[in-house]
Amino acid sequence: THQWRGIIEEYRSRLPVTADSPVVTLLEGGTPLVPAQLLSELTGCDVFLKVEGANPTGSFKDRGMTMAITRAKEEGAQAVICASTGNTSASAAAYAVRAGMVCAVLVPQGKIALGKMGQALIHGAKILQVDGNFDDCLDLARGLSEKYPVALVNSVNPVRIEGQKTAAFEIVDALGDAPDIHLLPVGNAGNITAYWRGYREYARPSPATTLDGDASRHTFTLPAISTRKPRMWGFQASGSAPIVNGAPVRSPQTIATAIRIGNPASWQFAEEARDESGGLIEAVTDRQILSAYRLLAAKEGVFVEPASAASVAGLLKALEEGKVDPGQRIVCTVTGNGLKDPDWAVAGAPQPVTVAVDADAAAEKLGLV
Numbered sequence: 001t002h003q004w005r006g007i008i009e010e011y012r013s014r015l016p017v018t019a020d021s022p023v024v025t026l027l028e029g030g031t032p033l034v035p036a037q038l039l040s041e042l043t044g045c046d047v048f049l050k051v052e053g054a055n056p057t058g059s060f061k062d063r064g065m066t067m068a069i070t071r072a073k074e075e076g077a078q079a080v081i082c083a084s085t086g087n088t089s090a091s092a093a094a095y096a097v098r099a100g101m102v103c104a105v106l107v108p109q110g111k112i113a114l115g116k117m118g119q120a121l122i123h124g125a126k127i128l129q130v131d132g133n134f135d136d137c138l139d140l141a142r143g144l145s146e147k148y149p150v151a152l153v154n155s156v157n158p159v160r161i162e163g164q165k166t167a168a169f170e171i172v173d174a175l176g177d178a179p180d181i182h183l184l185p186v187g188n189a190g191n192i193t194a195y196w197r198g199y200r201e202y203a204r205p206s207p208a209t210t211l212d213g214d215a216s217r218h219t220f221t222l223p224a225i226s227t228r229k230p231r232m233w234g235f236q237a238s239g240s241a242p243i244v245n246g247a248p249v250r251s252p253q254t255i256a257t258a259i260r261i262g263n264p265a266s267w268q269f270a271e272e273a274r275d276e277s278g279g280l281i282e283a284v285t286d287r288q289i290l291s292a293y294r295l296l297a298a299k300e301g302v303f304v305e306p307a308s309a310a311s312v313a314g315l316l317k318a319l320e321e322g323k324v325d326p327g328q329r330i331v332c333t334v335t336g337n338g339l340k341d342p343d344w345a346v347a348g349a350p351q352p353v354t355v356a357v358d359a360d361a362a363a364e365k366l367g368l369v
């Protein structure tokens, strides 16, 4: 049989698990790397979309969550907690169900998409809406995990990053080598950190980190798979662009609620990824994000949530600025499924017309006659 086994089984030798780890999985990963037709035409490059909305809960968070919940279970935790702009909470809630754990989530009040709230609710998470933004939620979650018996599963938990690095492995495995440029949205900056770790690890024969000083969790003799590493291009929303501005944003704003974050936890790692790879981290406006969001749906057939479109908005912006030489191989990660936040698909679109059950009338409305 050829069923994908989830990222822990597929990449076991590169992840901090042991033969005894109680793997908690929804068979995440193995997501499509879709050739982008229009974007390739526009850039003269081979552009691919890593469609992370195809994960079990509809975002890339599942890669980290299978690791975080497996580790929490291994350590005997009965409850997990996270702060979230929505996707982490949806993922944590689902994986906690698989593990038989209680899941608590802290979300910024009124600032998470309905689909994500629905996921956390239906999976039975305990949800607290915090009168504050994501950064406040994360402070609170950290504080609670330090004082009370509840495991923190945000990306400040290093095993989350380990799980998420597998997306870079999949890309190299699919393409035969690393791309020239990798673009992705940046919020709390865990994912750009994870991809860079994955690309670095695949390009040289030793793991980058020892998570907990336990060398037996790692294999130190893995061969290099790729011959090179991409330039990492990250994009924040312009109203929530602390890394671009060089200072935390006290009151971050953007319609891309998933990346509405003013003080990213992995800020320093994101700058390392940028600098070590010869990349960049820049801002895209909400208008550019929505335009890329619509282009992806209308021209590539890929429906993503607004924050996910920041990577493609960044590519189009860089193209306009003359920063994209033709002939390169480019991957844009689109991080979450469009169904998470359909409001933006409906807003501004023409209202569907109503017709009677009458073929001639329907044909006329459709412009077939």
Ligand code: F0G
Residues within 6 Å of the ligand: 059, 061, 083, 084, 085, 086, 087, 088, 089, 155, 185, 186, 187, 188, 189, 190, 191, 192, 258, 259, 305, 307, 308, 335, 336
């Ligand atoms: N895209 C989506 C759809 C996200 O949900 C997130 C983060 C990002 C991009 C940015 O990734 O934080 O690793 O830089 N969502 C987190 C959450 C904050 O709570 O779901 P990052």
